[in-house]
Amino acid sequence: MCFKWCVLCCLGFIFSLNAASVIVYTEPNPPFNFREKGMIQGLGFDLLEASMISLRSKIAQDEIYLGTWKEVYKEALDHPNTFLISTTKIKEREPYFQWIGPIATVRLGVIAKRGTDIPKGHSTIEILRPLKIATVKETSSEKVLFNEIGENHNLNITRVSTPAQGYKMLEYGRVDALIYTDVPFVYYLISEGQDVSQYKMVHVLLNTDYYIAAGKSVPKEQIQIMQAQLNHLKEPDGKGGSSMYDRIMANYLKGVVLQP
Structure with a gap:
């Protein structure tokens, strides 16, 4: 039955x-x-x-x-x-x-090119304050970042509409760091024939x-x-x-x- x-x-x-x-x-x-x-x-x-x-x-x-x-x-x-x-x-x-x-x-965090001068700090604010940053609108990584740093952060943040825009800004040096998720970023580099070892996750916001x-x-x-x-x-x-x-x-x- x-x-x-x-x-x-x-x-x-x-x-x-x-x-x-x-x-x-x-x-x-x-x-x-x-x-x-x-x-x-x-x-x-x-x-x-x-x-x-x-x-x-x-x-x-x-x-x-x-x-x-x-x-x-x-x-x-x-x-x-x-x-x-x-x-x-x-x-x-x-x-x-x-x-x-x-x-x-996946890891949500701060991705940068190797060789980028990343400040030492215990908090996300301290690490990001001198950097030009890109985030992708409405994504989990952006939400986690904004939940942590609050509204009055005074950081230099550019919000882009698509991940591809963020990838290109980081690749061409228009920003120092991208707030995003590691696995999609790695797949993009592989698809474009780029060397993944030339990038690093410098600060993890969330393991999820x-x-x-x-x-x-x-x-x-x-x-x-x-x-x-x-x-x-x-x-x-x-x-x-x-x-x-x-x-x-x-x-x-x-x-x-x-x-x-």
């Missing part, structure tokens, strides 16, 4: 997903979510589909909405039977979603994780199934090798990390 109920529940969940015109909201944030050759794809989608493997077929392109973070976050809240990827689980967001993950561990954020109307039983399948991905294979999760990550990041 229990098995029959579980199967019916799964089928009901699949129907609810297929009935929706959009089931996944996301923003451009390579390698987790991005559009390439007309296709929306990325690490976040690979892991979302893997967590759903026993529930439904692959996610179709017309079931995905790619937009600005501010836009997709609002849409996900307004449509509680959908998913939002890839999402930092910060305190202000926790009550509004169910969380599946983590799908990746990316998750699949599920709307409150997604049945809890399905959240449990997806979490179990994601956990299984992280288990080493039977021959003592790397896990499927590690192999998926390596497809995008080649094992490279941003060093201090």
Whole structure:
């Protein structure tokens, strides 16, 4: 009886997903979510589909909405039977979603070129005060920074609309440091053929994780199934090798990390 109920529940969940015109909201944030050759794809989608493997077929392109973070976050809240990827689980967001993950561990912090003169200091304000800084509007890294330094900081901050703008400003020396997340930054450098070792994370604002954020109307039983399948991905294979999760990550990041 229990098995029959579980199967019916799964089928009901699949129907609810297929009935929706959009089931996944996301923003451009390579390698987790991005559009390439007309296709929306990325690490976040690979892991979302893997967590759903026993529930439904692959996610179709017309079931995905790619937009600005501010836009997709609002849409996900307004449509509680959908998913939002890839999402930092910060305190202000926790009550509004169910969380599946983590799908990746990331560092939010101050990124600079090696050779940049970075002041010594115990606080973020002391480190950043003499620097020209770029932040990306409405991102988790910017929110964490502003929560820490407050409104009356008197720092030289340029707020840009997209990560690519911030990357280029740092690359061309228009700013001394970029406030952003390490994994997307590393992926950008790899994609551009740049040497990751020429950059460093000089100050960490927050060590955190990316998750699949599920709307409150997604049945809890399905959240449990997806979490179990994601956990299984992280288990080493039977021959003592790397896990499927590690192999998926390596497809995008080649094992490279941003060093201090």
